[in-house]
Amino acid sequence: MSIMLFLRQIWLFSQVELSRLWLTRRGLMTLAATAVIWFVLLRYAIAPASEIMQEPNFQKTLTAAFGMLGLHQLLNWPAPELTLYWMLSLILLPLLSLVFTANQLSSDAARGTLRFISLRSSRSAIVLGRFCGQLLVQLCLIVLSLAATLTLSSLRLGAIDWQAIEAALLISCNLLIVLMPFTALMAVFSAWARSSRLALSLAIVSLGLTFGLLSWLIHHQPAASFLLQYMPGAQIWQLIPTQGWQSLQLAVVPLAQTAVLLLIAQQILSRRAL
């Protein structure tokens, strides 16, 4: 198969996933669920907390308490709303990503739809296309929630802050990279499991077990602590206090994790009976 047809097929699969978000009942439910989650967070957490973060006493306390950890850097974001969005989304979105991307392949395989598709496309293109589609869908959700956060900030300031928009762009890029290994992990489990529910359960159990085993190993062999950095999302705690485009330096590990996980997903789907 020519590389052009391969890339075209990946784009076609991605378009289908976007259509699934905007034009199907299930996709609209996902949008509604995201809107509700972010409305609650913006209205009852980010908006009041932004007011508190403006107070000099709070800023002094934060610097004194967490200065060693670099968390005082959080105060350098152009808008406190973005600071809170950044912290919340780094913790929340990977979890939501596991849920929202659990059905990349399993339903189609169980229904037999993959049999129609596999006569027209390689299994590698199916895995990559669905993965890219899910990333685009998540990018849409991130952009929408960031737009709501920026609107909240603009309403408080009474003006649009262009620095905040640039920061929002940086946040989008970073969040997308953070979500990549989680989305690829769900590609692995959805290539293997017969249903999205089973794929999600397997992912949660696997992550929990791996983390538990690593913790036990590190407890007995502290030298093995370096293994923790290879867990999906391990860079999140380092990302929280980072600022500016230099934060993308932490992208190497998640990108490598994504490549490895996608290769595993491709191998599983290639060997799977359809």
Place this chain on the structure above:
Amino acid sequence: MTTQPIIKVSQLAKSYGRNKVLNKISFEVNKGETVALIGQNGAGKTTLFSLLCGYIKADSGSMQLLGQQPGSAALFGKVSALPQDAQLDPAFSIGQQLSFYGQLQGLSAQLARTETLRVLALVDLEQHYHTKAGALSHGMRKRACMAQAFIGSPALILLDEPTAGLDPANALHIRELISDLSQHASFLISSHNIFELERLCNKVLYLQDGKLQQHHAHAANSEACLSLQLSAAANSAEVCQQLQQLAGITDVTAGRNHEYQLSYQPQAADDFDIRLLQCLAANGWQYKQLTKGKSLEQQLFAQKKAAHV
């Protein structure tokens, strides 16, 4: 000049656990042939289909479709299939999905839409372009699934139970459609409906206990046989007695529903069928059906039935 077979299977084996579903089967299908795949439940028909489509891997043996391995990228758009029980995504309209399949095959968005309308028209579903697959009846979903197999111009079309679950009118329509399309593509059709396969196919693959028991064109041994069905009024003992008098006849067997199997020596009586009709007319027996050769059902199962007796 010899042409390369469109399907070439050699010593193909597939087991599930200890159950040998296919036991070193070999066969070839040539371009332009419409081939029937027959066998009892569990005989391995769907397994063979899945192997040919590249859905599963064989334990041993080799397969080639149009000179390529099943699942090869070179076969995209050239081999299509109606797999058993496969369904379209219920969240999208059938038009959207078939257009998407067309685009995956390399058609532009506009061409894929035109092609989708063409294949939906073939199965009388052009009015349902915008209907979601989940909103269609079982029979309509089946026809939509069949339509996807006709997108583009596939050289080989594999159909697993194409008319199962269809009402008689639509089943007839699908049979006529396959008959028309078989002028341009080779078909491998799996079905339990022997009469359907008899009308459509010129070659039979009969799978039994994982082996290819019979493999022949069903017209091959039909020269000296006639199948006769009379109206209810005739007495079967009397009919047999009268038919035995015909010159060149070697055997008369009475079956159920006033059916008779006649064997004769064609070289001894080349006007045998004419004299048979004269005999029927002389005795005032109305015939319902007179067919040259044994039916496919008789060819396939008479031997087995005889073995059981």
